[in-house]
Amino acid sequence: MLAEFGSAVQAVRSAVAVQRALNRRNADLDEAQRMRFRIGINVGDVMVQGPDLLGDGVNIAARLEQMAEPGSILVSGTVWEQIQGKLSF
Numbered sequence: 001m002l003a004e005f006g007s008a009v010q011a012v013r014s015a016v017a018v019q020r021a022l023n024r025r026n027a028d029l030d031e032a033q034r035m036r037f038r039i040g041i042n043v044g045d046v047m048v049q050g051p052d053l054l055g056d057g058v059n060i061a062a063r064l065e066q067m068a069e070p071g072s073i074l075v076s077g078t079v080w081e082q083i084q085g086k087l088s089f
Helices: 008-026 056-067 077-083
Strands: 039-041 048-049 051-052 071-075
Touching: 008 039, 008 056, 008 077, 039 056, 056 071, 071 077
Parallel strands: 039 071
Antiparallel strands: 048 051
């Protein structure tokens, strides 16, 4: 899934909410039935072409997602700089 947000803070809040909801859902399931998402978040230019989002910002987020451990969120340095001191988790 790919999502676009107006700010890094909004993106991280959403990602944390998704991971927390999945953790609650997974708590009572057997390991084989659990869903574990990997989430990558980046800040960058995005081009919209019809229903598609393209560009370096999207490509880097996809690479971060691939590097993330299942059930985790991996953010770029730019995202980290923009969210420091703004979130309580």
